[in-house]
Amino acid sequence: MKRNFVVTEQETGRRLDRYLQGRIPELSRTTLRAVIDIGGVHVDGRRVRKNGLIVTAGQSVELHRDEAPLEPFRLDMESIVFQDDYLLAINKPAGIDTQPTPARYQGTLYEAVQVWLGRNRRFGRKLEIGMVQRLDRGTSGLIVFSIHPRAHGPLSEQFRERLVRKRYLALVQGCPAVPCGCFVSHLARNRRRNRMGSTPIGGRPAETRYRVVDARSEASLLLVELVTGRTHQIRAHFSEAGHPLIGDVRYGGPGRYENQDLSYPSLHSWRLKLYHPLSGDRLELVAPVPALMDWPVLDTVAGRLDELLEINS
Structure with a gap:
């Protein structure tokens, strides 16, 4: 509105x-x-x-005015995947905007991080909070913030140089004919349709790797690796392949699955591999999986992600 x-x-x-x-x-x-x-x-x-x-x-x-509740979203201990003096990793719920929008500042994830860290007050020293990732409003799962000025540069460089491994879970309509593949295209916004799509001219390069983890009669659970991080990249690539995400009505997906009406695309930022921006230690962060995608087969694949996606760890 x-x-x-x-x-x-x-x-x-x-x-x-x-x-x-x-x-x-x-x-x-x-x-x-x-x-x-x-x-x-x-x-x-x-x-x-x-x-x-x-x-x-x-x-x-x-x-x-958006469709989200007027009561501001707030973090709690169950939301925190990792925190020290330099880094904060959060399991973001679906339906929460990552950054301020015209409809709200209070209750976005960025503002909720300020409140969690006690940095929302207008007096005293307001320490830097670096946002090096974006997740769509409807995407759940891991997102990382740098929370110290010394951490922002090194963390940003890791994302810029594609040193961070970003693994998602996606629930798509049907089952891809090729069980393990890669989409490579240039993505640009189609203003007439108000969505992203591949284009032969212009756009920005986008690469998405995937592996079918399990398939059922109406949907398949996919492990997805984002090599690049373009807006709506996963949603656009799978829609163009004829397998839109369950719940992603905007990109042609069904709005109902297993007798549930779905408000958001079934996409979850599951795992991140990165280096700590100060110590250099290797971190592998994991976010709990939403019930809709928590299929039993995940227990058997968690330790084989690099092998399944045919990449080097």
Whole structure:
């Protein structure tokens, strides 16, 4: 939902929450205050989180509202996969935005990390938090942050030089005819369809390796290796191959599986191999698997990922 307004002379002097209540009477003042609190209102192009802001004639006001709960997402101990003074690895739930969007700042993963580390206050020293990865809102699983200025550069370099091994689990419609393969293309955004797709001209190079782990009548569980990390790369490649992700309606996947209505693509960032940015120690991080993809066969493949994907560890 997006609504745009311009403040009139008659509306000058009103509080922001009361101004919006007059403009959008179908939303309660309590709801509007919550939308302002999480960062879904912008005045003259700048995010405003002050309900009592006084509006003046000529100002543009935008309200953005997504489908996520207005109660901000917060981390807990079960969300933390690894943490020390330099590195924080989180098991992100599906449905949480990684970084701020027009509809919210509060409750995104980045803001939740600030709160978890006690760095959300506006006084005192605010230490650096580096975001070197992105996960789509609907993707669950591992995501890593650098939480010390000395860690950000070395960690960013590992991702830039493709030294980090990123293994995903994907539940796709049907079963690929080739049990182990690789997609290589150039991806670009198709603005007419509002999704990513392969293109013969332009775009950015994208490489996706996969192995079918198990297949059932309607779906297959795949182990996926991201060699590159383009927007919607896994979703686009498997959709183009005729095997869209279960739940990925945007890319042609079914919205229902095993009598469940699904809101997000069945994609999980399962394992990351990287080097600690300060000590240089090799880390292999693992995120618990969502119930929909927690097939028994995973117990037998966990120690053979490099072999299954035909790459060197």
